[in-house]
Amino acid sequence: MPARDPEDIAALRAASDILGLDGLLSADEIATRDRVRAFVDAEIRPHIADWFGRGHFPVELARAFGGLGVLGMNLDGYGCPGGSAVEYGLAALELEAGDSGLRTFVSVQGSLAMGSIHRWGSEQQKQEWLPRMARGEVIGSFGLTEPGAGSDPSSMKTFASRDGQDWVLTGSKRWIGLAAIAQLTVVWAHTDDGVRGFIVPTDAPGFHITVLEPKLSMRASVQTELHFDDVRVPASALLPGARGLRGPFSALNDARYGIVWGALGAARDSYEAALRYALAREQFDRPIAAFQLTQQKLVNMVVELQKGALLALHLGRLKDAGAITPAQISLGKLNNVREAIAIAREARTILGGNGVLIEHSPIRHAANLESVRTYEGTDEVHTLILGEHLTGIGAFR
Ligand SMILES: Cc1cc2nc3c(=O)[nH]c(=O)nc-3n(C[C@H](O)[C@H](O)[C@H](O)COP(=O)(O)OP(=O)(O)OC[C@H]3O[C@@H](n4cnc5c(N)ncnc54)[C@H](O)[C@@H]3O)c2cc1C
Numbered sequence: 211m212p213a214r215d216p217e218d219i220a221a222l223r224a225a226s227d228i229l230g231l232d233g234l235l236s237a238d239e240i241a242t243r244d245r246v247r248a249f250v251d252a253e254i255r256p257h258i259a260d261w262f263g264r265g266h267f268p269v270e271l272a273r274a275f276g277g278l279g280v281l282g283m284n285l286d287g288y289g290c291p292g293g294s295a296v297e298y299g300l301a302a303l304e305l306e307a308g309d310s311g312l313r314t315f316v317s318v319q320g321s322l323a324m325g326s327i328h329r330w331g332s333e334q335q336k337q338e339w340l341p342r343m344a345r346g347e348v349i350g351s352f353g354l355t356e357p358g359a360g361s362d363p364s365s366m367k368t369f370a371s372r373d374g375q376d377w378v379l380t381g382s383k384r385w386i387g388l389a390a391i392a393q394l395t396v397v398w399a400h401t402d403d404g405v406r407g408f409i410v411p412t413d414a415p416g417f418h419i420t421v422l423e424p425k426l427s428m429r430a431s432v433q434t435e436l437h438f439d440d441v442r443v444p445a446s447a448l449l450p451g452a453r454g455l456r457g458p459f460s461a462l463n464d465a466r467y468g469i470v471w472g473a474l475g476a477a478r479d480s481y482e483a484a485l486r487y488a489l490a491r492e493q494f495d496r497p498i499a500a501f502q503l504t505q506q507k508l509v510n511m512v513v514e515l516q517k518g519a520l521l522a523l524h525l526g527r528l529k530d531a532g533a534i535t536p537a538q539i540s541l542g543k544l545n546n547v548r549e550a551i552a553i554a555r556e557a558r559t560i561l562g563g564n565g566v567l568i569e570h571s572p573i574r575h576a577a578n579l580e581s582v583r584t585y586e587g588t589d590e591v592h593t594l595i596l597g598e599h600l601t602g603i604g605a606f607r
Pocket of ligand 1: 318352353354355359360361362384385386387388428433581584585586587588589590591594605606607
């Protein structure tokens with residue numbers, strides 16, 4: 211067999227689908243994937259190194275994502291695209307092949323903010339916000355984590371108290387994606403009636419936002435710290451359906467599901483960068499792809515990529531059948547993010563010294579995936595969820 215052409219991406223990609231997993235997708239699913247892939251190639255890939263280097267999120271992408279139909283992608287009605295969970299997963303994968311920060315935008319907007327309103331909001335709240343959010347005209351954020359409450363959100367201190375018909379919020383949130391560019395935040399707070407969710411306009415008096423920077427991960431993305439200094443909202447801001455931590459956790463489960471797929475995109479892009487480099491780069495009078503040690507690295511990457519894709523697709527089919535469980539999502543998130551980081555780091559080694567330059571994607575993906583392994587439940591939290599599932603013994607405390 212002649213050496214593969216590093217510029218023939220389609221052939222390289224086809225060769226890496228050893229199990230023929232594309233054959234498990236419907237024509238519609240492949241069309242959705244290809245549409246998002248083409249968008250990423252045209253609109254994200256040429257600019258991402260610059261955005262990442264400058265720590266810039268191009269806010270105009272919000273409407274472009276709306277036009278692409280990836281905001282609230284698997285939600286029905288209210289102007290939402292109404293796609294399947296598998297289509298949403300394929301889109302997450304292609305977006306994260308561009309950059310985790312851009313997939314994070316779609317997750318925060320679609321799964322966390324829109325998902326909370328769609329599942330727990332009143333009819334009026336859904337009609338008011340969801341169509342504009344699906345078009346990317348309104349940006350939403352999701353405030354659960356606090357400076358002192360991360361893995362244990364039940365220890366949150368933010369409190370909403372009743373004052374006549376209004377609610378008054380006090381407290382802080384930390385690591386809240388998009389809030390500085392958003393029009394609303396879904397804020398989770400303790401009340402006398404347990405944890406409740408509120409749709410809070412980001413320009414409300416007493417709502418203070420500080421961007422967290424500089425970061426060494428997720429640089430093409432915005433995270434913030436929020437302070438609520440007696441922020442007053444009307445009774446209509448309360449999400450009527452959400453009571454207790456089930457409210458935020460249901461949205462987190464959807465976002466975690468997207469990560470199961472998304473992380474594979476960062477890993478695939480890292481693998482492809484390494485493969486193309488290995489075919490083009492010569493040392494000791496041969497392409498470095500000709501060395502057994504390099505081939506072993508590439509093979510190990512593809513073995514995990516293929517297993518991860520099978521896992522993601524299985525979970526997607528379960529989700530579309532309404533049969534997915536939180537433990538299954540934990541297994542997928544834990545495995546696929548862990549393997550994606552390993553792949554991105556291994557890919558970087560194949561690029562040698564050039565691999566630390568921002569123009570090559572693996573080191574950027576590896577840095578981003580440090581955030582991905584931390585948010586939506588750390589490796590340790592998902593291990594404990596699975597440990598409790600296996601033993602029946604909770605080991606969180
Ligand atoms: C880029 C980024 C974007 C984010 N976006 C959002 C957002 O939009 N909205 C939002 O609400 N939050 C967001 N987060 C917050 C994220 O969900 C938290 O960082 C995460 O839940 C972990 O909380 P923490 O950072 O406070 O770490 P901690 O909870 O303090 O954990 C620190 C370490 O201790 C470990 N640990 C904690 N408890 C246990 C235990 N019982 N057993 C063993 N180990 C334990 C953890 O696994 C971790 O390794 C974001 C975070 C990042 C980095």
